[in-house]
Amino acid sequence: MTKLFTSGFSHLILFIGIFIMIVPVWMIFASSTHTSSVINMGGLQMFLGESFYDNYLRVLLYKGGFFKEITALKMFFNSFIMATGVAILSVVTSLMAAYALVYYRIKYASFLFWIIFITILVPLELRIFPTYSIMAELNLVNSYFGLIVPISASAIATLFFRQFYKTVPDELLESAKLDGANTWRFFIDFLIPLSKTMIVAMLIFMFVFGYNQYLWPLLVTTSEQYWTVVMGLKMMSGSIVHRFAFVIMSMVPPILIIVVLQKHFIKGVFQDK
Amino acid sequence: MSFLDLKNVTKIYPNGTKAVHETSLSVDEGEFMVFVGPSGCGKSTLLRMVAGLEDITDGDINLDGKLINNVDPSERDVAMVFQNYALYPHMNVYNNLAYGLKNRGIDKKTIEQKVNDAAKLLQISEFLQRKPSMLSGGQRQRVAMGRAIVRNPKIFLFDEPLSNLDAKLRIQMRLEIKKLQQKVGVTSIFVTHDQVEAMTLADRLAVINDGIIEQLGTPIEIYNNPKSLFVAGFIGSPQMNFLDGNLKNKTLSAEGFEIRDINSDFEGDVTLGIRPEHLIQSDNALINLKVELVEQLGSDNLVYGQLKNKNDFCYRCPGNQKVENGTELNLQIDENKYYIFDKSSGKRVN
Numbered sequence: 281m282t283k284l285f286t287s288g289f290s291h292l293i294l295f296i297g298i299f300i301m302i303v304p305v306w307m308i309f310a311s312s313t314h315t316s317s318v319i320n321m322g323g324l325q326m327f328l329g330e331s332f333y334d335n336y337l338r339v340l341l342y343k344g345g346f347f348k349e350i351t352a353l354k355m356f357f358n359s360f361i362m363a364t365g366v367a368i369l370s371v372v373t374s375l376m377a378a379y380a381l382v383y384y385r386i387k388y389a390s391f392l393f394w395i396i397f398i399t400i401l402v403p404l405e406l407r408i409f410p411t412y413s414i415m416a417e418l419n420l421v422n423s424y425f426g427l428i429v430p431i432s433a434s435a436i437a438t439l440f441f442r443q444f445y446k447t448v449p450d451e452l453l454e455s456a457k458l459d460g461a462n463t464w465r466f467f468i469d470f471l472i473p474l475s476k477t478m479i480v481a482m483l484i485f486m487f488v489f490g491y492n493q494y495l496w497p498l499l500v501t502t503s504e505q506y507w508t509v510v511m512g513l514k515m516m517s518g519s520i521v522h523r524f525a526f527v528i529m530s531m532v533p534p535i536l537i538i539v540v541l542q543k544h545f546i547k548g549v550f551q552d553k
Numbered sequence: 554m555s556f557l558d559l560k561n562v563t564k565i566y567p568n569g570t571k572a573v574h575e576t577s578l579s580v581d582e583g584e585f586m587v588f589v590g591p592s593g594c595g596k597s598t599l600l601r602m603v604a605g606l607e608d609i610t611d612g613d614i615n616l617d618g619k620l621i622n623n624v625d626p627s628e629r630d631v632a633m634v635f636q637n638y639a640l641y642p643h644m645n646v647y648n649n650l651a652y653g654l655k656n657r658g659i660d661k662k663t664i665e666q667k668v669n670d671a672a673k674l675l676q677i678s679e680f681l682q683r684k685p686s687m688l689s690g691g692q693r694q695r696v697a698m699g700r701a702i703v704r705n706p707k708i709f710l711f712d713e714p715l716s717n718l719d720a721k722l723r724i725q726m727r728l729e730i731k732k733l734q735q736k737v738g739v740t741s742i743f744v745t746h747d748q749v750e751a752m753t754l755a756d757r758l759a760v761i762n763d764g765i766i767e768q769l770g771t772p773i774e775i776y777n778n779p780k781s782l783f784v785a786g787f788i789g790s791p792q793m794n795f796l797d798g799n800l801k802n803k804t805l806s807a808e809g810f811e812i813r814d815i816n817s818d819f820e821g822d823v824t825l826g827i828r829p830e831h832l833i834q835s836d837n838a839l840i841n842l843k844v845e846l847v848e849q850l851g852s853d854n855l856v857y858g859q860l861k862n863k864n865d866f867c868y869r870c871p872g873n874q875k876v877e878n879g880t881e882l883n884l885q886i887d888e889n890k891y892y893i894f895d896k897s898s899g900k901r902v903n
């Protein structure tokens with residue numbers, strides 16, 4: 281009886297939490313399916329309207345910006361490229377950096393690691409001027425490369441992978457060696473499959489990190505062709521329903537990535553246990 | 554030159570620990586060599602140097618007529634079974650066995666055949682598709698063996714592979730390892746700190762203490778003829794009894810008795826060693842044992858007690874012999890089966 285009560289009670293709390301988080305999003309979504317005049321006169325709406333297709337299609341294909349060159353569709357494309365690039369590049373570099381730190385006999389490996397770690401204390405905003413000037417000198421302003429590379433070195437991911445590698449027993453490396461595996465094969469055949477779940481988690485994390493970038497893309501792109509979704513949130517002009525529609529759509533890619541990859545994430549966890 | 558040849562091999566770890574002192578050793582082709590010694594004596598270190606997992610500080614190792622000091626472990630063609638098996642957790646049993654073959658560029662069909670043969674030999678065929686985490690300890694042990702066998706290496710190295718198993722399984726696997734080695738005929742080195750395991754498995758035994766091989770020989774040689782106090786105490790179960798004494802003019806005087814006409818010219822303080830099984834009850838006895846505890850093993854009785862001088866002492870008698878607590882036994886040493894060691898150096902003197 282008490283068990284039923286506590287479980288009922290905790291579910292109640294969870295439902296309240298979900299309610300508080302979902303309702304504003306729902307209201308924006310519901311409002312985005314009405315016409316502007318409905319919103320202007322009646323405020324935010326709780327129920328779906330009739331203009332879903334009109335509003336969303338217009339937002340996706342409307343050429344916005346100062347020079348009317350960029351559509352929301354292109355922004356999504358840019359954000360996707362940027363977030364994917366950041367996710368993949370940072371995971372790959374962190375994997376390899378951690379591998380070198382743990383498995384190569386580098387003299388000051390732990391000192392080097394702490395140097396890398398300290399960069400967590402130096403966020404992009406702090407180094408934005410030198411980073412920008414490097415990109416400018418390399419002629420990488422207004423390019424995907426310039427958008428992606430400067431934020432793709434992740435000390436946090438390196439930390440996670442390093443800590444994980446340290447828990448891999450030495451005997452595994454040793455018996456792999458005796459089985460004829462060189463360092464590269466050990467990395468590919470052992471560490472990567474063993475850290476699969478962690479790689480997926482880091483990919484999600486870094487994708488969302490890349491997707492949410494605002495200041496850096498703002499700085500490093502002058503051409504509207506490279507605008508990202510998050511920039512667009514600020515820059516988009518248009519009526520209120522169109523902005524609502526854009527906000528709703530901007531939430532879709534990260535949610536999609538989490539939903540898609542989390543399946544693998546959970547599967548990986550269960551298979552390895 | 555024999556199949557595996559260690560010449561003055563020394564290992565000093567970077568922190569200054571000297572784990573192995575100028576050790577020389579030869580292992581013949583097909584031989585089953587066992588390294589035995591107490592914890593921390595350097596057995597694993599010696600084995601790992603043969604495998605190439607530790608650098609050699611000094612000396613030479615030759616395998617099959619080739620100097621391998623600087624050969625990478627992946628090129629040495631040795632296989633090792635680790636204490637915790639070190640199976641590849643993300644690969645199924647089949648791939649665990651096949652991995653080493655794949656790295657050698659062997660074609661798929663041959664690999665399949667070799668893996669299946671090895672699996673049959675070790676009776677793990679039905680587990681080939683399972684992950685190691687879904688196997689019992691004994692089955693994992695077999696997979697680890699299979700991974701070594703399937704490659705048909707020049708030499709097998711075992712580092713205490715049985716110590717994670719329960720007592721019964723350990724004895725069973727011990728037998729199987731011995732049978733398997735005889736069937737496959739691969740030169741093997743087996744490290745253990747369990748002297749029963751060492752005695753039963755070995756063709757030849759190296760008793761190691763403090764980084765030095767104290768004695769090398771067949772198990773029976775070492776049992777019958779220990780060259781030092783350490784070896785005498787380490788090999789044999791229950792342990793050999795040790796009594797203090799003095800040797801002069803070929804006469805040994807210990808507390809309460811004397812032994813004459815000893816074939817040694819040594820003079821000075823000595824330790825007399827007598828194995829519990831080399832004693833018989835007799836009327837004209839040397840040793841008087843006050844019984845405190847009797848362990849009945851069925852086939853044997855182990856009788857523990859004290860001598861007059863309060864020295865602990867053990868006597869082993871057949872299981873059908875009745876011994877009561879608190880009684881006194883008169884014991885005679887069986888046909889000169891005693892060992893005399895120089896007390897200061899521990900060297901055998903008779």
Ligand SMILES: Nc1ncnc2c1ncn2[C@@H]1O[C@H](COP(=O)(O)OP(=O)(O)OP(=O)(O)O)[C@@H](O)[C@H]1O
Nearest residue numbers: 566568570572591592593594595596597598599746
């Ligand atoms: N990596 C290392 N660095 C420094 N000293 C070490 C290292 N590995 C082992 N030693 C030392 O070398 C000596 C021999 O160690 P080794 O592992 O060979 O012992 P062992 O005979 O295998 O013991 P056990 O039966 O407990 O496994 C020990 O004194 C140990 O402390």
Ligand SMILES: [Mg+2]
Nearest residue numbers: 596597598712
């Ligand atoms: Mg050891």
